[in-house]
Amino acid sequence: MNAPIGILDSGLGGLSVLNEIRTLMPGEDVIYFGDSAWCPYGPRHPEEIQRRVIAITDVLIEQNCKLVVIACNSATISAVEALRATYPIPFVGMEPAVKPAATLTRSGTVGVLATEASLAGEKFHRLVHDHADGVRVITRPCPNFVQLVEQGELSGPRAKAIVEEETIPLLESGADVLVLGCTHYPFLKPLIEEVAGPNIHILDTGSAVAHRVLQLLHNRSRPDEGNTRYELLTTGSESTLRSLVPTLCPGLEPERIAHYDLSQ
Incomplete structure (x- = not known):
């Protein structure tokens, strides 16, 4: 067996x-x-x-x-x-894909979408310290992303509005790589790609x-x-x-x- x-x-x-x-x-x-x-x-x-x-x-x-x-x-x-x-x-x-993101960025700014616990933990800060030297890492907790996935709401106007609310501030701050730091978030990747556009790298670790x-x-x-x-x-x-x-x-x-x- x-x-x-x-x-x-x-x-x-x-x-x-x-x-x-x-x-x-x-x-x-x-x-x-x-x-x-x-x-x-x-x-x-x-x-x-x-x-x-x-x-x-x-x-x-x-x-x-x-x-x-x-x-x-x-x-x-x-x-x-x-x-x-x-x-x-x-x-x-x-763990969030901070290391490959730091290698990919051309703007020098990486955005990390994750949960509160992931972003607050010592492990995340150590990850940034060890693998993103010289790179600006900006973060955003996205609990609403989890709720969308748990409800199976992966598209539509409300889901898009929530994705825009969370991702656009990172893009406006210069991020050219977005890290999906929660396993729920890849289910929203098509919508994130739609909002971010073709020139933004989107990484997850699955x-x-x-x-x-x-x-x-x-x-x-x-x-x-x-x-x-x-x-x-x-x-x-x-x-x-x-x-x-x-x-x-x-x-x-x-x-x-x-x-x-x-x-x-």
């Missing part, structure tokens, strides 16, 4: 990482756990996030996951060190995370034999998740979609 890859997130944003793993490793079974009842993690206290993430990890470990992707920047900042010290399996975390997972599996992913299993768990509404899967994960046919009560 093929042990699955586990993916956890504060909500549905980590499905963008699941899509990358599906593309790169189509034969790997995956169990996804989205904590939509507590989404977003961004405004929450780090200790609260850590407790929640550990509880979710316990569920994934019970399901025999061989590796867990923390598909959430806020959760990575708050919990990855504790997880690696507690469990014997590998963990892959997220593909890099998928390649890191493959590397940790010693570059030997299970071949796609047509019977790959996907399970999607949520602390939120099962019916909402079920209705959004065709939009967020086109072509995905989960074996199971279920509500999970973390208090059980």
Whole structure:
């Protein structure tokens, strides 16, 4: 039996990482756990996030996951060190693509769209210090982006207005590279590209995370034999998740979609 890859997130944003793993490793079974009842993690206290993430990890470990992707920047900042010290399996975390952005910029200004917790954390400031020397990094928390994705509202006048409100100030400040520092945000990338225009680079780290997972599996992913299993768990509404899967994960046919009560 093929042990699955586990993916956890504060909500549905980590499905963008699941899509990358599906593309790169189509034969790997995956169990996804989205904590939509507590989404977003961004405004929450780090200790609260850590407790929640550990509880979710316990569920994934019970399901025999061989590796867990923390598909959430806020959760990575708050919990990855504790997880690696507690469990014997590998963990892959997220961090904003500041390093490649600093290489790409020609204006010398990079804009980072992220959550409050990601931007306030010491890890982000260290990332900027280590990899963006001489580059102006301006940031903007975008909790409304998370709400749009959790509701499946990826287009339309209201979504565009929210994207314009968050991105235009960064562009007006001279940013020619935008970093999507939350796994929810790639679902809004087409709209961000529309607002930003063709001359702005837009970066996220989903593909890099998928390649890191493959590397940790010693570059030997299970071949796609047509019977790959996907399970999607949520602390939120099962019916909402079920209705959004065709939009967020086109072509995905989960074996199971279920509500999970973390208090059980």
